[in-house]
Amino acid sequence: MSKRVLVAMSGGVDSSVAAARLVEQGYDVVGATMKLFCYGDDVPDRPCCSLDSINDARDVAHTIGIPHYVLNLEDRFDLHVIQNFVSEYSRGRTPIPCVRCNSFTKFRDLLAHADALDCDYIATGHYAIARNGELYRGSDPTKDQSYFLWGIDQQVVARMLTPVGELSKSETRAYAHRLGLTTADKEESVEICFVPNDDYASVLERHLPADAPALSPGPLVTTTGEVIGKHRGYARYTIGQRKGLPGGFPSARFVVAIRPERREVVIGSVEELAGHSIRLEELNWLAPALEAGDTCLVQIRYRARAVPATVLQIQEEFLTLALTTPVRAITPGQSGVLYRPQGQVLGGGVIG
Amino acid sequence: MRPPVYLDYAATTPVRPEVLEAMLPYLTANSFGNPSSAHRFGRAARAGIEMARRQVAEAVGAEPNQVVFTSGGTEADNLGIVGAALAARDRGATMCAVVSAVEHKAVLAAAHAVCHLGGREVLLPVDAGGQIDFTALEAALADRPAVVSVMWVNNETGVIQPIGEIAARCRDAGVIFHTDAVQALGKVPLTANGLSCTLLTISGHKIGAPKGIGALIVRDRKAVEAIIHGGGQQFGIRPGTENVAGAVALGRAAQLAGAEQASLAERLCLLRDEMAARLRRAVPDLVVIAEESPRAPHLLSIAVPGADSEALLMHLDLAGIAASSGSACSTGAVEPSHVLLAMGVPYDLALGAIRFSFGRESTDDDVDRAVEVVPPVVDKVRRLAGVLGRAEGRTRGQADHGQGGTAEAAGIGR
Numbered sequence: 009m010s011k012r013v014l015v016a017m018s019g020g021v022d023s024s025v026a027a028a029r030l031v032e033q034g035y036d037v038v039g040a041t042m043k044l045f046c047y048g049d050d051v052p053d054r055p056c057c058s059l060d061s062i063n064d065a066r067d068v069a070h071t072i073g074i075p076h077y078v079l080n081l082e083d084r085f086d087l088h089v090i091q092n093f094v095s096e097y098s099r100g101r102t103p104i105p106c107v108r109c110n111s112f113t114k115f116r117d118l119l120a121h122a123d124a125l126d127c128d129y130i131a132t133g134h135y136a137i138a139r140n141g142e143l144y145r146g147s148d149p150t151k152d153q154s155y156f157l158w159g160i161d162q163q164v165v166a167r168m169l170t171p172v173g174e175l176s177k178s179e180t181r182a183y184a185h186r187l188g189l190t191t192a193d194k195e196e197s198v199e200i201c202f203v204p205n206d207d208y209a210s211v212l213e214r215h216l217p218a219d220a221p222a223l224s225p226g227p228l229v230t231t232t233g234e235v236i237g238k239h240r241g242y243a244r245y246t247i248g249q250r251k252g253l254p255g256g257f258p259s260a261r262f263v264v265a266i267r268p269e270r271r272e273v274v275i276g277s278v279e280e281l282a283g284h285s286i287r288l289e290e291l292n293w294l295a296p297a298l299e300a301g302d303t304c305l306v307q308i309r310y311r312a313r314a315v316p317a318t319v320l321q322i323q324e325e326f327l328t329l330a331l332t333t334p335v336r337a338i339t340p341g342q343s344g345v346l347y348r349p350q351g352q353v354l355g356g357g358v359i360g
Numbered sequence: 361m362r363p364p365v366y367l368d369y370a371a372t373t374p375v376r377p378e379v380l381e382a383m384l385p386y387l388t389a390n391s392f393g394n395p396s397s398a399h400r401f402g403r404a405a406r407a408g409i410e411m412a413r414r415q416v417a418e419a420v421g422a423e424p425n426q427v428v429f430t431s432g433g434t435e436a437d438n439l440g441i442v443g444a445a446l447a448a449r450d451r452g453a454t455m456c457a458v459v460s461a462v463e464h465k466a467v468l469a470a471a472h473a474v475c476h477l478g479g480r481e482v483l484l485p486v487d488a489g490g491q492i493d494f495t496a497l498e499a500a501l502a503d504r505p506a507v508v509s510v511m512w513v514n515n516e517t518g519v520i521q522p523i524g525e526i527a528a529r530c531r532d533a534g535v536i537f538h539t540d541a542v543q544a545l546g547k548v549p550l551t552a553n554g555l556s557c558t559l560l561t562i563s564g565h566k567i568g569a570p571k572g573i574g575a576l577i578v579r580d581r582k583a584v585e586a587i588i589h590g591g592g593q594q595f596g597i598r599p600g601t602e603n604v605a606g607a608v609a610l611g612r613a614a615q616l617a618g619a620e621q622a623s624l625a626e627r628l629c630l631l632r633d634e635m636a637a638r639l640r641r642a643v644p645d646l647v648v649i650a651e652e653s654p655r656a657p658h659l660l661s662i663a664v665p666g667a668d669s670e671a672l673l674m675h676l677d678l679a680g681i682a683a684s685s686g687s688a689c690s691t692g693a694v695e696p697s698h699v700l701l702a703m704g705v706p707y708d709l710a711l712g713a714i715r716f717s718f719g720r721e722s723t724d725d726d727v728d729r730a731v732e733v734v735p736p737v738v739d740k741v742r743r744l745a746g747v748l749g750r751a752e753g754r755t756r757g758q759a760d761h762g763q764g765g766t767a768e769a770a771g772i773g774r
Contacts, residue, residue, distance in 0.1 A: 038678065077674040084748065117748060124671070124744035125678065 012036040013129040013169055014122035016114055017069065017076065019061030022133030022172050024068040024191045025180045029171040030131055031072050038125060039069040039076040042118060044085040044109070045202045067190050081117050088112035090202060094215045097208075097243040098222045100268035101341030104156070104310075105200055111159030111292070119164060129169045136353075137173035141166040143294050145351035148176040155310050158345045158356030159292045209244050226271030228254070231264060231280050239273045242266045248281060248337030262337075283338035285320070286329045288357030295354045298322065298346065304354055305347040306331070308338055314347050326360065364680040365729045369566075369719030370515055370543060370659055371684055375609070376568035382612040383570075386605035395602050396593060405604045412611025419618035420541070420560060421551030422577045428598045429575050429607045433542040433563035434466040436576035439598065440538040440559040441470040441509055443584030445479050448506030450585060455479030456505035460492050460521075461702035467509050467540055468698075474506075484510070489653040490519035490703050497526065501533040507559075507583075508537050512544035516699045516715055517650045518659030520548060527556035536583045542566055542574075546617030547625060547656045558583050562614065564606065568720070569613035573606030620720070628718045629657035635716065635727045636660055642735040647709060649700065663705065663713040667741040669696075672714050675737040681730055684715045 015027045017039045030037045041062050062078055069076030089108045096103035114132065122130045135146030136154040143165050146152040160168075172180050184192035203211050209223070216223060222243035227235045237254050239245060245252075249263040253275055264276035286306060291297075298304060298319050305314035306329055317329040329344070338359060345356035385391045386408050393401030395409050413424040430436040445455045457471040461483045471481040482505065484496045492510055500508065508530050510521050523539055530537035538559035544550055546567045558580050564573040578584060581595060590599030636648050639662065649661035664672065669685040676683050685697070696710035705713070716730065 075678060077677075078670070079674075080670060120744055120747040121671070123747075124740050125675070 010034050010036045011128040012038065012126060013131050014038050014040055014118070014125060014127040015131040015169075016118055016133075017041050017065040018133065018197075019064035019068075019191065019194075020133065020197060021184050021189070021191045021194050022135070022180055024065070024133070024189050025175075025183050025187075026131055026133040026169075026171040027068065027074065028072045028183070028187050028189065030169065031074060033171075035129075035169075037072075037074045038127065039065065039074050040079050040118070040121065041065045041076070042085075042113065043078050043080045043082060044113065045082055045090065064191050064194070071189060072187065079118065079121055081113055084117045085109065085113050085202075090211075090215070093208075094212060096341050097212055098216065098220065098268070099341075100222070100242050100266035102246045102339050103341045104343055105202070106156045107159050107343050110157055111161075115160040115164045115168070119167075129167050130164070131169035131171060133172050134170055135173055135175075135177075136170055138165050138168035138170045143168075143353040144173075145347070145353070146170075146172075147174045151177050154347075154351075154353050155307055155343065155345050158294065158343060158353055159290075160294070162292075162294050165294060209241075212243055221268065221271055224271070226273065229272050229274050231274060231276040236275075242268060242271060242273050245273050247339040266340075278336070281336050282334040283336075284331050284334045286317070286331065286338055286344050287326055287360040288329070288344045289326045289360040291325070291327060291355065291357040293355035295348075295352065298327070298354065305349060307345045307347065308335060308359065309342050314345075317346075327357065362680060362729075364682060365726045366682045367716040367718065367722070367726060367730060368682045368684045369722065370715065370717030372565045372571065373568050373719050374721065375570050376613060376616065378616060379568050379570075379609045379613045383605040383609040386608050391604070395604055396591070405602075408604050408608045409602055412607040415611035415615040416562070416575055417577075419545065419550070419614035420562065420577055421555050422560070422579065425595075426577050426579050427575050428578050428594050429573065429602055429610070430598055431572055431603070432565070432574040433464075433540065433561055434574075436561035436563070436574045437464070437466040437509075437538075437540055438470045438473070439576050439584060439587055440561060441467060441507055442473055442477070442587050443597070444507035444536050444538065444559065445474040445477065446585040446587070447583060449477075449479075454504055454506060456482060456503065458482040458484060458497075458500040458505045458508045460484045460486060460510045462486050462490060462514055462517075462519075462699040463509065463511055464515055464540055464542070467511065471509070479506070486702050488704050490514060490517050490650045490699070491521055491653065492526065494525075494529070497529060501529060501535055504533070505535055508535055509540065510537075511540040511542075512550075513541070513548060513656040513659075514699060515543045516659070516697055516713075517653075517661045517703075518543075518655035518657075519650045520544075520654040520656055524556060530558075531556060536580070543656060543659070545614065546621050547628075547658050549621060550618075562610075564610040564613055567613045567617040569609040570606060573603055573610045575610060624720055625657045628722065631718050631722055631724070631727055632657060632660045632716075635730060636662070638727070638731040639734055642731065643738050646738075649705065649713065650703070658718045660716045660718075661700075661713060662716070663700070663709045664738050664742075665709055665712060666745055667712040667738060668745055669712055669714050671741045671744055672712070672737060675741055676714075676733065679733045679737060681733050684717070685713065 013035045017023045027039055066076050089105050092108050093103050093105045119130055134153045135151040136157055137144040145154045199206050223241035225238050228237040228239045229235050245263045253261050259277055261275045262281050264280045265274035300319050300322055302319045306317040307314040316332040320328040320330050340359050342359050343356050344359050346354040391404040393405040395406040413427040416427045417424045441457050449455045457474045459467050459471045475481050482500050485493045510526050512523050513520055527537045536558045539557045540561045542563040545562045560577040562575050565571040586597055593599045640646050645665050647663040700710040
């Protein structure tokens with residue numbers, strides 16, 4: 009009896025190829041597409057039945073000869089991801105819902121389905137490598153998605169299969185072409201799945217009352233406390249942002265801080281944007297926990313380079329890191345992911 | 361691996377060999393012609409259409425010139441309801457469609473379309489047994505609506521409506537009556553009561569004809585106006601070159617369905633009742649929906665407390681049993697069935713409802729396999745629901761459906 013694996017199929021090329029490779033490797037593969045949200049329910053003639061991504065995944069599953077199901081995790085996704093997304097912005101932070109989705113929805117709720125289906129493994133199309141219970145960066149440095157995976161339960165890593173983790177994106181596409189998968193040339197999705205047109209403020213507007221502080225005008229202040237204008241609601245700003253700020257300064261201005269308790273958006277120079285230390289909360293470890301004095305690399309946003317850091321202080325709830333060289337725009341709500349130099353993910357936390 | 365067991369005949373059926381044989385000459389050979397053509401090829405095709413009309417008419421107790429072929433049940437329902445509303449508008453009457461709350465989506469959506477055209481829709485409630493409330497019907501009839509539509513046999517529960525009585529009330533009130541008889545044809549006797557319905561929908565693929573063919577029986581041509589427009593075929597009610605082979609298939613399938621109805625009903629009734637009894641022995645808290653109501657013999661709707669229908673169906677499929685959640689949306693809508701909610705089935709229970717349906721190919725072995733597979737699947741799915749904290753989700757679901765309960769996190773309202 010071959011080992012059974014539940015593969016999460018989004019309808020994109022990566023998870024399509026992940027599923028196909030598992031079939032080739034002789035696993036008993038079951039495909040599942042998670043339905044995570046629905047904004048189409050007030051359009052009676054266009055229910056979510058016609059979602060293209062679901063159809064794509066189903067089509068691929070048929071091509072490679074595996075069963076495919078749609079699993080509705082809307083309630084769970086709303087609870088753990090969307091509500092968190094809204095409350096983080098309300099706190100003046102810039103969340104990464106994909107991290108929450110991996111931690112709570114994909115590798116916990118979907119795993120419960122996998123368990124019920126007697127699956128030995130769970131697989132995704134992530135560019136990351138799970139090996140011997142440890143997690144590593146994907147081989148393609150331009151595609152590596154390990155940054156989004158620091159929050160999953162450590163024991164899950166041993167049950168994860170990452171069939172495209174050692175491929176480059178072009179290898180993935182070539183593989184999809186070879187199998188004649190309809191998703192081979194599908195465009196990359198770079199948006200947050202539940203945020204249409206990259207307009208996250210519209211999602212906040214949908215979920216928050218009209219007079220919510222996060223969306224209401226407040227003072228735009230300098231780092232010395234001088235009020236220089238009004239902003240349109242602090243949730244519409246993010247640390248490091250340059251666009252949409254008033255001009256007339258000798259040098260470029262950036263958002264350097266958001267103070268939700270006073271509704272303030274603080275602007276400053278590029279020097280004032282740099283940080284030398286990082287506090288991480290909601291810690292999770294995928295390797296033995298670090299101790300004070302240990303060194304590692306820390307990556308503070310998806311596309312940033314990981315930089316050397318030393319653990320200053322570590323508690324149950326948080327840790328602080330000193331950076332060897334200052335980094336730009338340390339943004340509360342983003343993830344700080346800890347790596348070994350050779351690419352192993354040690355763990356991570358939410359920047360506080 | 362043993363061959364899978366198909367228990368979803370209410371969704372669709374395989375094409376019967378007799379039907380395939382009857383339709384093939386109309387795709388190739390000498391009878392492929394356009395039935396509107398004046399030459400011999402056209403005449404051969406026309407003859408096929410007319411033969412099919414006679415066969416359908418006989419099966420439903422109508423006249424051949426009352427049979428209007430459509431692309432299927434959905435189109436026939438739309439033609440019946442939207443077409444009747446348009447006809448009402450033409451004669452200056454109220455553009456109002458009265459439909460039962462347990463109708464198929466085709467009827468509900470068509471009634472909704474009447475609203476978009478500037479008319480109104482009225483939903484008739486049903487009782488706990490799934491039958492319509494006659495007081496509500498009387499009240500609706502008092503407003504002289506354009507059309508009343510009540511399905512003959514419910515596609516999820518199998519509940520049979522008192523069609524003769526409903527049709528009589530409508531006739532007395534001078535209101536056009538439409539019935540969706542898609543699940544009734546071949547399963548319950550149609551001809552006697554069929555005479556009293558002005559408009560009646562049937563579908564081919566539920567009775568062994570291919571998908572893409574159905575018919576609306578139109579006993580009064582003034583009752584409906586065309587909803588698509590073209591070359592005047594089919595009395596101008598449904599223009600477009602006829603699907604000749606499909607019509608021939610429907611004719612033959614309807615003929616067979618009519619002839620075999622009594623014996624098939626008797627056999628399927630035994631299968632259904634045996635399956636219900638054995639499932640209940642294995643899963644004692646299982647609920648058979650509308651058990652006390654008059655039901656068509658081929659449908660068995662059950663609800664499993666504490667289980668999700670989507671998970672049940674997935675696990676059943678992996679174990680080789682093809683069933684359905686009734687509402688036929690396989691892409692993850694976890695809305696519980698509107699039919700069950702309309703009957704007052706509790707929201708939680710409705711989420712765990714699945715439908716088994718039988719057809720002429722069903723056997724005792726199918727029931728044996730299902731009875732073997734269902735109980736362990738129920739156990740697994742109930743455990744899963746426990747892990748995923750389904751109760752929490754349900755409260756939210758109810759809030760979304762406007763049925764009370766507001767479990768939104770503080771500061772987050774939508």
